[in-house]
Structures are given as C-alpha cells and as structure tokens.
Amino acid sequence: MGTLGVRLRDSRLGLPAMRDLLHLAEQRGYDSVWLPESVGRESVTELTALALSSERIRLGTGIVPVFTRLPTMAAAALATTATVAPGRVILGVGIGHRDHQEAGHGIHFHRPIQHVREFVTIARRLLTEGHIASYAGEVYTIEHFQLDTPPPQPVPVYIAALRPQMLRLAGAVADGVLMNWATLEYIPQAIEYVRQGAEAAGRSLRDIQIACYLRTCVTDNPEHVERESRTQIARYGSMVYYREYFASIGFAAEATALEQAWQQGDAAAAARAVTPAMIRTLTIYGSAEVCRQRLQAYREAGLQLPIIAPFPIGEPIQETFARTIAECA
Template sequence: MTTLGVRIRDSHLAITSMQELVRLAERKGYTSVWLPESPGREVFTELTALAMSSERIRIGTGIVPVFARLPTVAAAAMNTAATLAPGRVILGLGIGHRPAMEGGHGVAFAKPFQHTREFAAIARQLLREGEISYTGDIYQIKQFQFDAPPPQPVPVFLAALRPQMLQLAGAVADGVLMNWASPDYIPEAIAHVRQGAEAAGRHPDEVEIACYLRTCVTDQPDVVEAACRAQLARYGSMTYYQKYFERIGFADEATAMAQAWQRGDREAAIAAVTLPMIQATTIYGSAETCRQRLQAYREAGLQHPIIAPFPIGEPIQETFVRTIEGCMAAD
C-alpha cells in the first residue's frame, strides 16, 4: 500500500468542505490527513469532526504548539478523539514561533527545546499508559490519570527542521514531521533522527519519517511559482526557517529575505526567493510529474510524504480536489 498523506488547511475552507476533502482522500487511498492549527480554528475540534466523517484514514494534528497547551490537556483532548476513532488519530507537536506565542497568545517563549522535550514525553506516556507522575525542569506532575486510557496507544509526532530537533524526535517521539524539505536534505535529516533514537536506546525504525510537501497539480506553473514565492517569503520571516533554508542550500535567499523583513519590505522578501529554491522545495506540474517527484522523495528515504496543496488564485476547493486526485495513482 502506498503511504501518502494530505495536509488540509486554508482559511477559506469551511469544516464541511474539509469533511468532503477527507472523504475524497479516503476514497482515493490516502493513509493520513493532517491539520495545522491556526488563529480562531481549534485543531482538536476539527480533528474530531473529520474523524467522525470518515472511516479508515488516520488524522493528525500538524502541529499543536507546545506553548499553547498543557501536555495533560492536549493528551486528554487526543484521548477523547481516540475513543471516537480508535487507532486513527495522531498527536503532532511543535515549538511554534516566538512572535505568535508571545504576541498572539501572551505566553512566555522560554526554554523552547526543553519545553518541547518534556511536553512530548508527558503526552506520549499518557497516550500509551493513561497515567503519569513526572518531575522535570518545566513540569512537575505529582499524579495525573485518565478515567480510561486510549483504546490503542496514540502516536506522537514532533515537528523538526534542523539537527537538534530531528535528534529529539528520534529520542522521544513516534514520528517526525518535517516541512519544506528538498529531496537532497531527506537523507541528512533521517541520519539525525536515527542518531537521536540510538542515543536514547531506541531502534531507529520505531520513528516514522514524514514531511509536508507543498504540492499542486497544475498546467499553470508560472501561477504556482508566484504563489509559492510568496509562501516561502512568509516563512523566511521566521528565525527558525531562515536558519533552516541556509542549511538546505539557500543561504543567499535566506539572508536577503531576513534583511528585507527587517526593513518591512514584503515585496523585496518575495523577490529574494529564487526559482531554484521553489523547484527544490515544491512539487508542481502535471499529475504524472507530481507523482514522479513524490517517488523521488520516497527513494530518498521519506516514508510518509504528505502533500500540502496551497492557494493559487482559484477557488481553493478546486486546487485541493485536483491535487488529491492527481497525486494518487490509479490502481
């Protein structure tokens, strides 16, 4: 069976539209659906709605920022969803970004790496055993217990870009969720995950390797490139992504974007994104071309590619449907 996921999120997609897309993905043979959290859209509620409108497909949060929840509360929310869709839900966690956490949520963005390590460890134990006592630098939990543990253990995935977080995912999570990766970066990323697993006394095969891949089935590549250029520029305003883009071979672009955003010059940031950067990090073109590119990622070692359709100026539902249908080869 071909493992292929789809990221479903856009501000113009109502929950009813998302339910239709999940049912389409399930009919086409996709194995997972992933939901980022955005302002005003609570991800566990959406996940539960999608789980109840589908039958087989796995549904994951991709991601829940660790500073916006308590680990006990996040685990309890996922435990509730797991009772409705046993064996089908995944808790995806990540650090998030300082401006969104401090400016948007009003919480201190302190010790992000340690915070993520402890949050993941607490949530994972609760979602396997249903109870925990824990003493860490961030959390001290005397005793917390679910009324009933999940019917099946719920996997915990950790968002990661660079070596330290990739190694942490290998040490404490059931999977890693990458973003904006080029095929060339996949083997390096996997090596870091394996290193983290082995250092923690785990077998590296216990950690599933997944990645969001911006994807669009289209006969208008210039339109896609313009849309993708703006997306990459937006990510280039964030410190973590600036450093990440440098690491995967786009240091000049990352520097130019950072300098442009420091001046408040959005257009210059967009102009700093080059065509090679777009082509390395985005899948677009005919359905056959997109499937070939997905296969290249698999051959590089990616176990769980997750297509992430994105707006290109047409009704977003059309983009999702065409891309979901095109990227899964007919039996």
Template sequence: MRDCVPVRGIINYYHQKILVIRVWQNFLAVMELAGWVFIALIHQVRARQGSYYRFLSVFQIPMPEGDVPAPVSVRTPDQLPFVVNRFKLAGHLTYGSIRLQLRRSLNPAAEDGAPMARYGVRFENDPSLTPLDLQELGVLAEELGYETVWAPEGGGRDSLTALAAIALRTERVRLGTGILPIYARTATNTAMGAAGMAAVSGGRFILGLGVGHRPTVEGRDGVPFRQPIARLMETISIVRGLLSGETVSAEGRHFNIASASLGGAAPKERVPIYIAALGPQMLELAGEMADGVLMNWTAESFIREAVEHVKHGAEKAGRDPSEIDIAGYVRVAAGGDEDAVRESLRGQVARYASNTFYRNFFVETGFCEEMAEAANALAAGDLARASEAITQEMQDQLAVVGTPEECRAALERRRAAGLQLPVVAPFAIGDNKESHRQTITAMAPGG
C-alpha cells in the first residue's frame, strides 16, 4: 500500500500556489497603476509649452502650426483615456494600445473637440468565435474607438446572446443586431428581447430588424414568406409602442394583439431601430419609419442612389432626412495574402449570387454580365465557374482589399458618397479570431 501524503504537505502545497497567484495579481495591479500614471504624466507634459514636442516626435504626431504651441487645458484624471480600462484586457498593456491612446490624447485636433471618424465593426456569426472570443473582440473594438459593434444572425447562435456577452465586458461601445429576422419572432418577443438587451447594455442597444429571404424563412424557420414590407411595418409599430412603455393593441395582416405591455421592463432610454435594406422599397421604408438603415454588400457605386431612396422616404413621411443614419457593412481584408483573399471573396460573392434577391441587387449595381455568367454556372451546379465570373472590378465595388491605408481610403470614399457609418466586416482568412483582431486593429478609427 502506498503512503498517503501528509495533510500538512497538502496545505503547504496549495499555500504556495495561492502565494503565486497573489504575486501575479499584484503585478497586474502595479502595471495598471503604471499605465495610468504614464498617461497622466503625458497630459501634464503637454500642458507645458515646448516640452511636449519630444513626445510628438516619438509617437509621430503631426506638429501644430507655428513655433510655439498654444496653451492647452489639462484633462482631469476621470477624463483620461486609460488604456487599462479596469482590467478588461486581463491586465495586458500592449505597446499598440498605449501608442494609440497617446496619439489620441496628444493630437491637438482631439483637444479641440474634433470627433474621430465614425466606424462600426461586425463580428461574423461563426461557431469558431466563442462567446469569450466575442467578448475579447468587443473590448478591443471599444478600446480602439469603434462606435458600434454589430452581430448578425444566420445559422448557429442568435445575435442577442452574442451582444449580451459583449455588453457584460464593455461600457461605451453601442451594440446592434445586424439583423434580427422578423419572421423568426413575434413582434412582442422582439420587443422583449430588445428591452432585455437595453437593460443589460445600460442603454447602448440598437435594434436592427430585417425580413430575411424566402429560402431561409420558409426552409429553415418554416414560416410563409408573405408580404414582407407589411409585416416589417407592423413589427416596427408594435415594437416601438411596447418599448415606449405603451399598452399595445393591434389588428393587422400579420398580428392581432388584444393587449400587450412590457410593464416595468420597458427601457427608460429610447432604443433606435435600424432597417436592413438594399432595394428601393426597403430603403424608402427606412426613411419613413426607422432611425437608420443598415445595408449589406455596400457597393461604392450604389451608395448615392441608396441615400436618395432613404431621403425620398423621409420626405414622404414629413421627416428630416438628416435624422436617418446611413450605415452599411463593408467586407474588409487589410493586409495579408491578397491572392488568397480575392479567391475566397469571389467564392463568397458567388454563393450570395445563388440567392435571387442578392443576384438582382448585384445586377442593379451594374454587374449584369458577371451575374449572367454566374447564374448559368450556378444553374449547372458549378460554383467554381460561378466564382471565376466575379471580376476584380466587382470585388472592389463590393469589398475593400489591400493595405490598411488603401482600405481606409476606400472606406472614406464610401463615406464621401453618403455612407455615414461604415461598418467594417472583417473578411477572415485562416484563423477567424486572429483575422478579426488584425482587421479591427488595422482599421481602428483613431489609428
């Protein structure tokens, strides 16, 4: 029989383990404090005329005009953009995050109140991205200055669960469903989910709604795809009433509600509603009823036309078109193997083209010949030949591929055309999480 380990030995063993853990925790605390102090000192240095130029040269900040910097005010400690953010990055202080925060803090434009360009980011609905992965990416997006994080809903997990996970680890970034399909839920269920997310996020939730597509709605959800615009209008009307704290009764084509209310669960903050739209009717409906529009495959050549449809819908409803936010997903692959990216991109566009709705949209954006050839190949079951029909010109209209500088310039061209909120949709090649991380970092709003 083997001897038993003495109880005292066990106690000593675990006591040593606990000491090691405490030492590590203390080290992280010291690193956090050092980060705070370092950035606070930088702000103090900048307040002293002349002496902060050394930091400008180190961090490559553009010099202000003139020989002597104008006096500036020093931010109070609670206004400093601390990079540590209360251990939300598990105590990791990276050179890149510190450098980015310092560039923002020291840039004179930021002191003058000039806002950073608006950017959102979409996380792919892919089982390879676990809820913990999404939390980490959400924290990173917040730290880098993204305005919104969007979660789509296709196969796999629902978007509300993904956003709830991110909400628990973030404080400022807004969180939107991109989109929540209306045929998979009743209007009342949709309002309940939105109220829950508004509470979990502390009022940062954006409710993105869309009708989806016939093959998915009827084939996967088992619901007849009838009168999508009418159903969306009824859904928005009911959901908006419930989220406003009203008791709602409705008699429509799709919903007959005797009496519904969220009671005390109705959110105190207004929940913005965005509509997923590509076609003229949906774009106009967004102008009539929604707070914003969320487009997919945001083709540079189509943006101005889309904005005109939204404007027309707003004017029909007597609304100010400037009140409607124009957002859109833009697939982005910044850096990496461009040949591999383009090969994968051709395949994804071809797969979307198998859906009649998207194929018609691609035709509307000016790619008739490509879609005719792709349609013939798809009818023969030849996806490879359909992919070959997707020209580089079409790829560059529908997505952004190149160096980070080239990608940023392409996004800014879309902004100039009327896309107020470009939403970076990382185009993953290889490891999904790492692709997201690299693209999010490369396209950071303040980078």
C-alpha cells in the first residue's frame, strides 16, 4: 500500500482499545498514528503510553492547541516522549477551535497566526538543538532555556492548516502541514499555498510533508456513514473558520444555512443543511476497494500522507475502527 496514517479519537475509545488499534495499524504497515486533543482530553500522555506499546510506527499529536501550552513545555513533553520512541514522535500544533478553547479553558484567543509562528519557531528549535540562548518575539520572550533531556533525534513539528495564511505559514516554518476535511480538488491548491510560503522563506516544498485527515469508513451500510458524516460536518459548520472553507470549495449555500441554524442553536437544522453532495465530497466510504481507490486518488493529487479518520458507526466502536484500519491497508 502507499503511505498511510490513522487518526484515533472517540470519547468511547479508552487507552486499552487505542493500544489494540495501534498494534493493528503497526501490523498492517501504517506509517503513523495521530491523536487529536479535545478540551477535556489531553493527548501527550496518551501518545507516550502508545509509544511504550509500539516498536516502529510514528506517533503524532494531531493537534495540540497553542493557546493551551507554552512552547517550551510542549517541546519538553515531546522530547521526553521521544526518549522512549526515538525518531518516531511528531509534534502537531494548531490554533484549535476558538469557541471551545475560550469557553472550556478560559483563555483569550488572539493573534492566532503570530502565536503559531512563534510557538513553532521556539518548539522546533528546542526539538532540534535542545536549547535557546535568547528569543525575542511579539508574543514570547525567552532567555536561556535548556531541555533537561533533549530528544535523541530531532522531533518534527507540523502545523494544522486549511486556509491560505496558515498553509503559507506551515511552508515557511514547519516540517509538515496537517489538513482536515480537505477535498480531492482542494489538495493541489493547498499544496501551492504551502509552496509559496516555503519559497518566500528560502525553503523548498520538499522540506514539508503534506498530510491530511480524511474521514473514511469501510462499510456495507452507507446510510449509517452518511448519517454520521452529516452530524460531523454540521458540528464543524458551527465554526466560522470551517463555514468559510466550505463556502470556498463550492458549498456557499450550505455554509449560509449552517450559520443560520447555529445562530438559532438548532443542531437538527444544521444537520439538515448538510447536503448529499457535501457528504460525498468530504467523506470516503463504501467497500474496501472503493476506499483504497479514493485514498490513492488523493496521493496522485499530491497528498503525501493520507490519514484515515475512521467513523464511529455501530457498536462496539473499536470493531468499526478496526475494520476500516485493516481493510484500507
């Protein structure tokens, strides 16, 4: 198979189940496992536990929100994890979801692009060199910071990005970009934004790995997947960032309907606003052969690392994840 990663996240998946799915992915030849972080669930501890339970597969945070961490301590945490999984750890960071971060953590969400730029610059330097003598930015000022346990090998830093500004920033300062909900048609344009950022910073596109979460489900019951996909797309449509993205890829009417529904706090209306065309465009589902063909199409469009995000349909959840992981390989 081509290079493939898997995203493991569902509130009903505990660490034992995640460990079993990790072992399956490793056995099936997956490149990497990625752990998102929610307002109430922390990912670095889970990442370390899985690192201790694996031998070959890479492990990434996908992603840690920059407003909930200091870049120095994020680097220290990943450096510690890297001591038990040298050369296998990735720090994925991003801005997260504003409403969730501000309400859930009581933090002030401001100047996101500059925050990410400085956070990644600091963390990447620490995870490469192990120390910073001096750093003076607009957000952070650091003097004489040294990691007690530098990573055995440099830890790459990826930026979660979807829109032009953040994609260009990833090209300028990161080792990789991690997209979410990107369509097959959008991939070449997204890569062009990354290239622009890289070249403006005197770098090459070859310096940055292009990765993306792709909602995927191998299933005999497409109606179940469509229902879950509709729910997930509607939930993301509560955030202006994603509504703007949906509008930019041809779903302007749906984005407007989603905005109106969420202004009324009407989740059912938001779900109804998600059209079959959106589901077909944003979701990979069907037989194993169909799913593998669509993943390959993404690779041919320029995506270097497709990361399947299995849908939590049916019970037990672990089995639905396992089938998709096994049959997409």
